[in-house]
Amino acid sequence: MHQRKLLAYIKRNLPDAFRAVQTGRRAEALPQLSAADKAVIYCYTDDGYDALNQALYTNGGRNTSLFGQA
Numbered sequence: 001m002h003q004r005k006l007l008a009y010i011k012r013n014l015p016d017a018f019r020a021v022q023t024g025r026r027a028e029a030l031p032q033l034s035a036a037d038k039a040v041i042y043c044y045t046d047d048g049y050d051a052l053n054q055a056l057y058t059n060g061g062r063n064t065s066l067f068g069q070a
Contacts, residue, residue, distance in 0.1 A: 007036045017043035 010018050020026060021038035030038065056063060 003034065003036065006040075010036050010039045014039050014043045 018035065018039040021042050022035050026038065026042070027035070033041075052063075
């Protein structure tokens with residue numbers, strides 16, 4: 001995705017994640033990634049983590065997701 005479009009998307013849809021990766025250790029980590037890249041990873045990793053935990057809890061610890069399965 002073009003960086004300008006990505007940045008516009010993030011500022012519009014992920015402002016909290018964007019702010020979170022611009023300060024402290026998150027800002028210094030992985031200097032090869034832009035703040036926009038970090039914001040996407042930060043947001044969707046956190047969202048995915050919560051969703052996976054809820055699914056595991058609901059399904060007695062079994063991962064019933066088809067994502068990543070052969």
